[in-house]
Amino acid sequence: MEEENYLKNIKKGQKVEILTKSKKLVTGYVEELASRTEFHRHGIMVMLTNRQVGRVQRILSDLPESKLIPIIKKGETYNIEFKKDILWSIxxxxxxxxxxxxxxxHTFRHKASKIIIAKSICALLNSQGGNLLIGIQENRSQNKEDEIIGIEPDLERLKLQGKAEGLDAYKRMIIDDIIRPYFPPKIYNHLIDFIKFEFEEIDKKIILNISVSRSASPIFLNLEGKKMFMIRTDTQSRQIENEELVDYCMKRFRS
Incomplete structure (x- = not known):
């Protein structure tokens, strides 16, 4: 059995060789999967980025390296933060x-893990923006690389809660349970201007990349009636208040 005959083996971005209807062999990168069946004895039908359509005869390379791989290898920075999961405390x-x-x-009990994510997003908004990657286990040892574990454990927790399943439901959970209750209305109402979500598969594990834009005005979290202002310092997200908060805002948000 040939791997090019099975739909599960063909993915967008792969370099393949196809046989067109005119019986011409063409090499290129998969843009769209045209087959609906799981198996076809003459090869899975695809459209390449050069708009050629045909059945895959050979898979020439696996998917290109994810753009997140170099970021993960570099580790956490001022504008990059890793979190293992979102639902660990529920x-x-x-x-x-x-x-x-x-x-x-102790303070927020079962909401704790979601509030930690809210703090991280808020810190990026109030600093220079950046990326929060969910599904990465940070290893604090200098001799070990950060581990890609994926969001699958969170997806299973979501399923066990009896809520909607899948990646769209996971994104919706973040918006409804984190963004909407803890951030000011302008963030929720104009979400696409501030926060974007992108799922990416790395080593057969799903990573969520939350891309956060730099806010032009101060963003305060509303945590159980208490206002909280977060910033990034080196590789950490932290709260500031009183004189430090006033000084920071005067410098960071001045016209």
Whole structure:
């Protein structure tokens, strides 16, 4: 059995050789999958980026390296932050909450993991913008690379909650459970101007890249009635207040 005969083996971006209807062999990169069946004995039908259409005869290369790979290898920076998941706290028991040393867990309980994500997004908005990658386990040891674990554990948690499943539902959860309740209305109402979501598969694991734009005005979180202002300092997101907050805003948001 040949791999080019199975739909599951053909992906956008792959370099392939196709046989057109005019019986001409053409090499190029897959732009669209035209076949609906899982198997075809003459090869899966595709359209290439050069607009040629035909059945795949040979797969010449796997997908090109993800643009996120160099970012992940470089590690966290002033405008890049990694988070393993978003829903880790929703199933914590009372004993786990009590024994935890996490301020967020003691204060916000099962909402803690979502509020941590809100703080990270807010910090990027108030700094120079950047990217929050979900599905990356940060390894603090200098001898180990950060680990790609994917958002699949979160997708399973979402499923167990009895809510809608899939990537669209995951994105909707972030908007409805994090952006809408904790950010000012202008962020939610003009979301595309500030925050973009992109899912990408790396090593057969799904990563969510949340791209955050630099805000032209201060953004305060509303956490259980308390206003909070976050910024990025080196590789950390942190809260500032009082004189430090006034000084920062005068310098960062001056006309």
């Amino acid at each position: 199933n914590y028991t009372e004993i786990q909450i009590k024994e935890s040393k996490s301020y967020e867990l």
